[in-house]
Amino acid sequence: MHMNKNPIIFSDFPDPDVIRVKDTYYMISTTMHFMPGGVILRSFDLIHWEIITHVFEELDNTPGQKLEDNLSIYGKGMWAASLRYHKGTFYVCFVANDTRKTYLYQAEDITGPWRKQNISGFYHDCSLLFDEDDRVYLVYGNKEIYLTELDEDLTGPKRNGLHRMVVKDSEDIRLGYEGSHLYKINGKYYLFFIHWLSNGTGRRVEACFVSDSLEGEFTGRDILDDDMGYHNAGVAQGGIVDTPDGDWYAMLFQDHGAIGRIPVLVPMHWENDFPVFGIDGEIPKQIEVKSTRAAHVYKPLTESDDFFYKPDDKGEVSLKKVWEWNHTPNHDLWSVTERPGALRLRTGQLSPNVGLAVNTLTQRMTGPACEMSVTVDGSGLKNGDFAGICALQGCYGLIGLTREEGKYYLVMIAKERNPEESIWGEEGGDKKPGREFERIPFLDNKVTLKVQADFTDGADTAEFYYQDKGQWNSLGIKHRLYFRLDHFTGCRVGLFHYATKEIGGRADFENFVYDSKE
Incomplete structure (x- = not known):
């Protein structure tokens, strides 16, 4: 069996969230100030990926977003989206750090068209959860992590709905819990975070907390502290996903200097209903996952371009998705x-x-x-x-x-x-x-x-x-x-x-x- 290098992509695709719909994996990544934004990639083995769409061509067309009057939104814009699929609809939720707004996009097809709306409030590094009782929640925050129930039309907090702080980080940190990802698996609720300790290895680590109910106590600990031998750059923050065969993986990222933050695939399993990341606490540098479509040929994530384009039926031109x-x-x-x-x-x-x-x-x-x-x-x-x-x-x-x-x-x-x-x-x-x-x-x-x-x-x-x-x-x-x-x-x-x-x-x-x- 051919083994693949890990990290799986040597390029900037930070803050990944990943889902599986039938035999297909989808991953969204932060695009910040770049437009079109909200890049979504597709895979059939969690290792090889191709860009299939962007969630939005433009956001709010503010002067800063358009570089008018020498204003910019560098380092701001769209951060750390949550990607979910529920009852035939794809959902993408994120905040933009220039407008201080929370955005929710919905589509029946992953390639769109995507419908845009706002959720009142600002929810840093938010994660969506659709519960079996049709109640919907956001978990979000930095150091103090909050859970807020949304109203039925997903436009804001539900009146008299559940709202509570579920986890609070300690004082001995450089960066408190953030990058929230919330799941319900086998009746239990799992919260995954990144944080950066001041002591110990002094690098980013991944943490997980679990509870039997959203009203109950979340208990947990750090579950991954590994830099894969690269300059004390800890691998952390991202989503988890299962394969059709029941295997589990986490898609996290690692800081790699000027190239950016690059995706790392981490095998995981469960012990006593709690996740165990890596193999003996370490992330393998070679990895293989069974493909659901072994014959698929992936389009490259970067491409040359001769700039010969033909307009479509509407007279419009779409550049290659890598741009x-x-x-x-x-x-x-x-x-x-x-x-x-x-x-x-x-x-x-x-x-x-x-x-x-x-x-x-x-x-x-x-x-x-x-x-x-x-x-x-x-x-x-x-x-x-x-x-x-x-x-x-x-x-x-x-x-x-x-x-x-x-x-x-x-x-x-x-x-x-x-x-x-x-x-x-x-x-x-x-x-x-x-x-x-x-x-x-x-x-x-x-x-x-x-x-x-x-x-x-x-x-x-x-x-x-x-x-x-x-x-x-x-x-x-x-x-x-x-x-x-x-x-x-x-x-x-x-x-x-x-x-x-x-x-x-x-x-x-x-x-x-x-x-x-x-």
């Missing part, structure tokens, strides 16, 4: 049909840096290493425009074509980490221009650019290249990448175009090539 915009896009300013074989980006506002560039098109980077290249046609650039390819995160790096007084230059720009900055980044630093490390004159207005990223054992670097006469030439520095809470996501590759002096310019991107170095 997500850095925020809600301005659809008037991008096209893949205006010039077939090219992604055309136009500018509609001035931006100080690539982070605040509207319509940056992104894909997740993959480990242990990857390289991405694209050809940029800058014949339509205005003076002060920048267009190219970037490693998108708070401490971003980029290589791009720019135009100054009618002449073209290649530049490598980066935001370096200030050692005195907190993990949340520099106050106001997201609105400053990046540092230009190298600039060279370039005689042509068309150039092929490349970014190479290395995440091997936490190397976390990006290097930038341009092609000249068939040769790749390095530009600028080897740039250090960081996972920080200013973006709260793994590093992505982005295709960008932004204006610093005048709007109305255009840039065309051709032949995007993605090469994973597994």
Whole structure:
């Protein structure tokens, strides 16, 4: 039997929740500020996954979500969704940390259409439970975990319904219980959490509490404390699921530096009606699960793109599901049909840096290493425009074509980490221009650019290249990448175009090539 590597995906799919419907597994992951958001993946063996849909194309279209007036929602947006299937309907529930609202989406088909509504209140890291008596509950919180019964139309707390604190963490912690997941299994209620202790191993651990009723006492303990030998990065937070054969697994995540938070599949079993994670307390680095559809061929989680798209019957174009915009896009300013074989980006506002560039098109980077290249046609650039390819995160790096007084230059720009900055980044630093490390004159207005990223054992670097006469030439520095809470996501590759002096310019991107170095 072929064994697979664990962690199962070397890319940023944090806060997983997983369910099984008949022979099919579905997993949702946090997408924060990226749009479309609420990515849902499908699998038939819990190991190999493909993106099948996003729950929403846009959320509330606030100025920050649209990057208007140099406002952003980096590190906010959609967090830690709960995915459930009940009586023929799929449910996705989550909060957005910029709007401070709780959202509930419903659909009869996993690919939609999804109906959107709000649940009054704000429920951090919430988990839905549909009980057999048709009562519905949310469990949520940080350090203090609360259980709240919802009304029948799921719009808010039920009047005179159950509301109580069910678990409270101790004082000796760096991060209190959160990332709640609530299940009813064989008549008992199980609550799973992540927390981060100050003592012991000093890393994230997984905990579980159990009760015979929602009114009764929940008792429990830590059930997993393992870093798989990787830099004391504990594996924790996520959902559990059973196979058709009755085996059980937990889908958790592990911090892996600048690549982000990556999914880990943990075998589990039950002893005396309590879950036991791992094998002798450890997570196997090789894993195999029987597939329910062994012949299925999975679509890749990252892809190259020639940008040849045909509109559908409604005249609309849907990009490949691997793409997500850095925020809600301005659809008037991008096209893949205006010039077939090219992604055309136009500018509609001035931006100080690539982070605040509207319509940056992104894909997740993959480990242990990857390289991405694209050809940029800058014949339509205005003076002060920048267009190219970037490693998108708070401490971003980029290589791009720019135009100054009618002449073209290649530049490598980066935001370096200030050692005195907190993990949340520099106050106001997201609105400053990046540092230009190298600039060279370039005689042509068309150039092929490349970014190479290395995440091997936490190397976390990006290097930038341009092609000249068939040769790749390095530009600028080897740039250090960081996972920080200013973006709260793994590093992505982005295709960008932004204006610093005048709007109305255009840039065309051709032949995007993605090469994973597994």
